Amino acid sequence: MEISPEYKNWIAEVKAKVHSSQIKAAIAVNTALIEFYWDLGRMLSEMIKQSNWGDKVLENVSRYLRLEFPDIKGFSVTNLKYTKIFYEYFTFRPQVEDEMRIPLKELSKPTDNQNHTTSPQIGNEFSHQLLRQIPWGHIKVIITKIKDIEEALFYIHKTKENNWSRDILALQIESNLYERSGKAVTNFTHTLPAPGSDLAQQTLKDPYIFDFLQLTEDYKERDIENQLIQHITRFLLELGKGFAFIGRQYNIKLNQKEYFIDLLFYHIPMQCYVVVELKNRDFEPEFAGKLNFYLTLIDKTLKRPNENPTIGILLCRGKDNLEVEYALQDIHKPIGVSEFELSTQLPENLKSSLPTIEEIEEQLKDK
Known part of the structure; x- marks a missing residue:
């Protein structure tokens, strides 16, 4: 397969994102992982929509990233698909609650205990603060089992509030707790x-x-x-x-x-x-x-x-x-x-x- 310069540049950008997020060191830190998956999902979503690189994009990206970062999990084709779904699920839903939206200018303000800006940031217009507080496995359960955004936000709130395990979350969804x-x-x-x-x-x-x-x-x-x-x-x-x-x-x-x-x-x-x-x-x-x-x-x-x-x-x-x-x-x-x-x-x-x-x-x- 002949790789175009545009494609090479895009892969280089993804690699840079991995390095800048310091994902190797922060892989166990949920906030950093969720932020990284959000950014990766955004890049995949935008690249696939704007290019004509064919149906093998995710397979090729997965192969390159696993070769470049063999010690990091999460670059399988399946997980890349989840990151894209994750970004699109919460981005293209105008009814997302206001409390889930935090302008970037607010994220850039240091807290009482910080003298630096919050980085990396989720999204271009707002941050899903709660999403950064629940594990990736829980997010995958929610975005694959629930279509309605209000219902999804309900389970995100409840997961954070009750510290549910993934199995308990799935059980609550199956029992239709929201309704x-x-x-x-x-x-x-x-x-x-x-x-x-x-x-x-x-x-x-x-x-x-x-x-x-x-x-x-x-x-x-x-x-x-x-x-x-x-x-x-x-x-x-x-x-x-x-x-x-x-x-x-x-x-x-x-x-x-x-x-x-x-x-x-x-x-x-x-x-x-x-x-x-x-x-x-x-x-x-x-x-x-x-x-x-x-x-x-x-x-x-x-x-x-x-x-x-x-x-x-x-x-x-x-x-x-x-x-x-x-x-x-x-x-x-x-x-x-x-x-x-x-x-x-x-x-x-x-x-x-x-x-x-x-x-x-x-x-x-x-x-």
């Missing part, structure tokens, strides 16, 4: 002061997905409760950041009578107790009344003067939103109602065909 967040029917607007009401609303989901539970056909509320506690890590992940588990079937006495709350949590950012009640059936208005009573018990017995009012979350198998709104309208304690979904149940005919523990042990003895 479920803040969708519960609540009375928070008139029972909690702003901005606490907004935070509480966004904390709740609808539906909650408990796909990590394995239940047979005749499961009961207590079975669901037991398994949620057995899988408390996954349960807390589904509830969201900030929940601390206090207890299950939490006992409170009033006069000579005992009451048992299904699940009790404390939400650290909101500084309040959270009562979770499970109902393995559709919502009924009387459920709200009983939960309201439990919230009063917690507020009178556990809540300290400096803490916020206890919040109630009612999880049902189904609900009529209008019925829920009417049921909550005159209740003065903060309550949210959501549905929950379980994993596919194990059919009884399949269950009966599986070997028992005793049968497995007998087979192992014969080996």
Whole structure:
């Protein structure tokens, strides 16, 4: 293949970018890596659009860069494609949030602890500050699984906020967290002061997905409760950041009578107790009344003067939103109602065909 002078000059420019970014020394520093991939994606995008060098451009660039920098990973054809997609994904989307846009003149201002400019910079007109704070593997998951920019930015924020691993991020995308967040029917607007009401609303989901539970056909509320506690890590992940588990079937006495709350949590950012009640059936208005009573018990017995009012979350198998709104309208304690979904149940005919523990042990003895 005959290489044109223009192509040689462009390759030299890419090489210079590698050197100037000091990518060898900074390869473990995520900010430097993301900035470099942004610049490389921009150069690839612009070069491919402006030239007629054919379909083998990425293959040729990959080969030259790997020959020039054999100790540096990330120059495969596949990764070069990702850098191009990365740049184009966030550049040609006019609806990108303003908070993701930082003018270069702002980037050039030294911070209180710096006497030098920020370099290298992402993009020609704005910097995606948050993008520099999450790993490249997470970015690839987001730009390949999500088409809507607002949804992508939601997961970028959540990844940064919760320090998700790549697997957890993929799990949250698969469970459609974006569509479920803040969708519960609540009375928070008139029972909690702003901005606490907004935070509480966004904390709740609808539906909650408990796909990590394995239940047979005749499961009961207590079975669901037991398994949620057995899988408390996954349960807390589904509830969201900030929940601390206090207890299950939490006992409170009033006069000579005992009451048992299904699940009790404390939400650290909101500084309040959270009562979770499970109902393995559709919502009924009387459920709200009983939960309201439990919230009063917690507020009178556990809540300290400096803490916020206890919040109630009612999880049902189904609900009529209008019925829920009417049921909550005159209740003065903060309550949210959501549905929950379980994993596919194990059919009884399949269950009966599986070997028992005793049968497995007998087979192992014969080996």
